[in-house]
Structure formats: structure tokens, C-alpha cells
Amino acid sequence: xxxxxxxxxxxxxxxxxxxxxxxxxxxxxADIGEETKRRVFELAEKLHYQRNQFAxxxxxxxxxxxxxxxxxxxxxxxxxxxxxxxxxxxNLGYGVMLYQSNESYESELKGVETFQKSxxxxxxxxxxxxxxxxxxxxxxxxxxxxxxLVDKVNPDMDxxxxxxxxxxxxxYATEHLISIxxxxxxxxxxxxxxxxxxxxxxxxxxxxxxxxxxxxxNLIKKCNLVSREEGYLTTLALLAEPEIPDAIFCATDPxxxxxxxxxxxxxxxxxxxxxxxxxxxxxxxxxxDPPLSSVSQPDFEMGRKAVELVVKEIxxxxxxxxxxxxxxxxxxxxxxxxxxxGKSKKVPLN
Numbered sequence: 001x002x003x004x005x006x007x008x009x010x011x012x013x014x015x016x017x018x019x020x021x022x023x024x025x026x027x028x029x030a031d032i033g034e035e036t037k038r039r040v041f042e043l044a045e046k047l048h049y050q051r052n053q054f055a056x057x058x059x060x061x062x063x064x065x066x067x068x069x070x071x072x073x074x075x076x077x078x079x080x081x082x083x084x085x086x087x088x089x090x091n092l093g094y095g096v097m098l099y100q101s102n103e104s105y106e107s108e109l110k111g112v113e114t115f116q117k118s119x120x121x122x123x124x125x126x127x128x129x130x131x132x133x134x135x136x137x138x139x140x141x142x143x144x145x146x147x148x149l150v151d152k153v154n155p156d157m158d159x160x161x162x163x164x165x166x167x168x169x170x171x172y173a174t175e176h177l178i179s180i181x182x183x184x185x186x187x188x189x190x191x192x193x194x195x196x197x198x199x200x201x202x203x204x205x206x207x208x209x210x211x212x213x214x215x216x217x218n219l220i221k222k223c224n225l226v227s228r229e230e231g232y233l234t235t236l237a238l239l240a241e242p243e244i245p246d247a248i249f250c251a252t253d254p255x256x257x258x259x260x261x262x263x264x265x266x267x268x269x270x271x272x273x274x275x276x277x278x279x280x281x282x283x284x285x286x287x288x289d290p291p292l293s294s295v296s297q298p299d300f301e302m303g304r305k306a307v308e309l310v311v312k313e314i315x316x317x318x319x320x321x322x323x324x325x326x327x328x329x330x331x332x333x334x335x336x337x338x339x340x341x342g343k344s345k346k347v348p349l350n
Contacts (some may be wrong), residue, residue, distance in 0.1 A: 006049040006345025008200060015039055062318070066310060067115035069099045069125040071152070076282040077299050078126065078254075081150060084303020085124060092311050094121070099202050105130040120145065122310040127152040129194050131344050146313035146323070150305050153327075160309045161327040162246050166196050166279075167200045169205025169332035171297040173277045174249050176293070180340060182275055184246035186219035188259065189251045190226040197226070200251050200279060219245055226251055239266055244275055248341075251280035253285050256292055261340065276339045290338035298330045302314050305330070 008026075012019045017036065025032045026041035043049075066089055070078045082098065089096050097118065099111035106130050113136075115123060123140060125147065134157045137147050141159070149161045177185050186191035187204045190197045201220075208215050218241055231250060235258065236246055250256035256278030263274050270276060272288055278285060281296035305328060316323050 001235060006044075006047045011040060011047065011049065014043060051115075062094060063119045063121055065095045065097055065118065065120050066307065067097050067111075067113075067120040067123045069097065069101055069111045069123070070128055071101050071103045071128050073098065073100045076284075078298060080288050080299035081126070081303040081306075083243070084300040084305075085307050086303075087300075088304040088307035092307065094307070094311065101128045103128045103130060105132075107275075109136050110285055112140065116140065116143070116145070117311050122146040122148070122314045123337040124148050124150060124306045126150045127154060129191055132193070144317050146310050146317060148310045148313070150302055150306050151196060155195075158325055160325050161306050161311065162309070163195065163327065163329055164297045164302070164332050165175075165329050166199035167206075169251065169279065169297075169334075170200040170251075171207045172203075172334055173279065173293075173295050174204045174207035175211070175264055176334060176336065176340060177247040177275055178207065178213065178272070178276060180275060183213055184219065184220065184243065184245045185213065185217070185247045185249060186238050186245035186251050187251070188223065188226075188231060188238075188255050190219050190223060192222075197251050204249055223255065226255050228254040228258040228261075231255030232262045233258075235259040235262035239263070239268075244274070248274060248276050249269075250276065250278045253292060253294055255281040256294070256339075257284060257288050260288060260290070260292065261272075271340050273339070275329050281335050285335075286337065293337045293340040296333045296335050298332070302330055 008019050008022045012022045021032060021036065022040055025037045026044065030067065068082065068085055070082060072078055073082065086096050097115065099114065101108040101111060105128055108131055123145060134273060136155050137157060140147055149157060149159055151163060153161045153163055174185060185208065187201065189201050192198045192201060205215055218317045221234045221236050221238060235248065238264065248259050250259055256276050258275050260270060263270055268274055276292065278294040280291050281294040285292040285294045313323050
């Protein structure tokens with residue numbers, strides 16, 4: 001008898017009892033005698049019997065798997081979110097299945113469909129930049145699969161949401177530029193459809209208004225992928241304006257790193273001629289020349305919080321108890337480096 005394919009039937013035949021009796025003994029049911037339980041457990045251990053956890057979960061309609069859909073897995077912010085998700089999921093006894101949407105709505109739909117077939121217990125998702133409808137997520141909820149949105153959210157979705165205070169982070173980043181004497185501040189942003197970039201743009205504009213600085217349309221530039229290459233090309237366009245900026249607030253660190261490259265190529269000094277600050281505090285930010293000031297996000301903690309919320313909702317749903325959806329706003333902090341200041345330090349945003 002192969003020890004790698006032991007069935008309840010094999011144990012039952014060797015002990016001369018029924019299959020249901022073996023099953024009930026292994027589940028420690030009260031109607032099975034202690035001697036029978038002892039014999040069953042001893043033989044099961046001897047034969048290296050392993051219970052079919054998949055079959056058990058299927059019967060109980062619970063997989064203990066959380067699906068996660070992220071726009072880009074190889075991305076500083078999202079990779080840290082994923083680390084937080086996996087860390088907390090393991091603490092709570094859940095596994096994680098990952099799917100990358102590549103900022104595609106169609107790919108996101110496929111991911112949801114795949115997870116639905118895989119019988120996930122809950123879904124954590126950061127929407128793609130091209131997701132404007134959330135019917136696919138509402139359909140999951142209608143089938144009692146809780147959904148938690150992280151970072152990129154949609155106001156039409158009635159679910160738990162975890163976001164950074166992008167507005168405040170952008171406001172304080174812009175305020176910092178003003179505090180070091182900058183008055184002609186440009187902003188490189190991405191599409192204003194996603195909640196994140198929209199809030200960062202609002203924070204930038206609010207800081208300028210608060211300090212009575214002009215909002216110059218030519219100094220606000222949009223790019224599609226908020227990448228290093230786009231940051232470089234967009235900054236070259238800014239430097240071709242009749243009146244160039246003395247500071248640039250970038251919606252992402254890659255665009256800010258691209259901006260630094262363009263400024264240096266033009267022979268301008270950072271931060272004396274043009275100061276640069278980014279958003280997200282990527283690892284690359286501390287090793288570029290000069291090191292980049294940035295807004296740091298609590299990405300790992302966001303991942304852990306997402307798991308906490310989705311598991312709580314899974315349990316409440318299984319118990320037919322009411323669920324209250326809330327939006328959790330997590331604070332950011334400024335990490336100031338040589339692209340705006342000489343010394344590096346981390347400043348909480350209170």
C-alpha cells in the first residue's frame with residue numbers, strides 16, 4: 001500500500017470498520033468509542049494519512065484563500081503592499097493568490113473571473129488606471145465574496161477602502177518647496193482619472209492658493225505612464241517654456257528621477273536653480289544624484305490592514321452578520337533629501 005495515496009477506505013478495511021466510522025473518529029466525534037479513535041489515529045499516523053484539505057474546504061464552502069489583484073507587481077509601492085498582505089494573511093491562516101492587471105481593465109476582468117472560479121474567500125484589489133466601471137466587483141459581492149479596495153479606489157464601490165492621504169502629502173510637499181523660497185512651482189502629473197493622482201494635483205493647487213502663489217497652466221504637465229522617461233521628456237518641455245520653474249513637484253518618484261536627469265543635462269543646479277520632490281519614496285530615491293526628497297507612504301501597513309478588513313468581513317458574512325464598510329485614510333510623511341535640502345530627514349505630516 002503506497003503511503004502517499006492513503007484513503008479512508010484503506011484504514012477502514014485494515015481495521016475492519018466502516019468508512020464513516022473512520023471519518024467520524026478522525027473528526028473526534030462523540031458517538032465513536034475512545035478505543036476505536038485510538039486505533040484509527042494510530043493507523044493513520046503509521047500510514048502517513050493526510051486529510052484532503054481541498055475536499056474539506058469545498059464541503060465547508062471556504063478555501064482560506066484571498067485573491068489579490070495589483071496593477072504592477074514589480075513596483076516599489078505595490079510590492080510592499082503585497083508583502084504586508086502576505087505577512088498578515090499568514091498570521092490569520094490564509095493563503096494568497098496574486099494577479100497582475102498591468103493597468104488593463106480587460107486583464108482585471110480576467111483576474112476576477114479566474115479568482116471566482118478558484119473559490120477565493122475574499123478579494124483585495126487596487127484598480128487599474130483604466131477601470132471606470134466596477135460591476136465585476138459588485139458581482140463578487142453579490143456572491144458573498146468580500147472586496148477591499150486599496151490605493152486606487154472607485155467612489156461607486158460600496159466596500160471597505162484603504163487609501164493614503166494623497167491630498168495632504170501633496171500639499172505638504174508643495175508647502176515644503178515654498179518654505180525653501182520657491183515661487184514658480186511646476187507639477188508633473190499623470191491621468192487625473194485615478195483617485196491618487198487627482199488628489200495629489202488638488203493638494204498641489206491648494207498649497208499654491210494658500211500661499212498666494214500663481215497657478216500657471218503651462219507649469220502643470222500631464223503624462224500617461226508617470227515613468228522616468230516621461231518625467232525626463234516632460235521636464236525638457238518645462239525647461240523650454242519662456243519662464244522656467246524654480247521647483248517641480250512630481251506625482252511619482254520615477255517622473256522625479258527623470259526630471260533630475262533633464263535638469264542636470266541642461267547644466268542647472270539642484271536644488272539651487274530647480275528643486276525636485278517626488279511621491280512614494282522608492283528605494284531608488286535615496287541613491288540617485290542628488291538624493292530625491294519624496295512623500296513616503298505606509299505601503300506595508302496598508303497591505304496588512306487590507307487583510308485584516310477582508311478577513312473580518314469574510315467571518316461576518318459567513319455568520320450572516322451585518323457589515324459596515326469604511327474608508328481608512330492612512331497618513332504619509334515627508335522624507336527630505338538633497339534635491340530640496342542638504343540634510344536628509346523624515347518629517348511626520350500632522
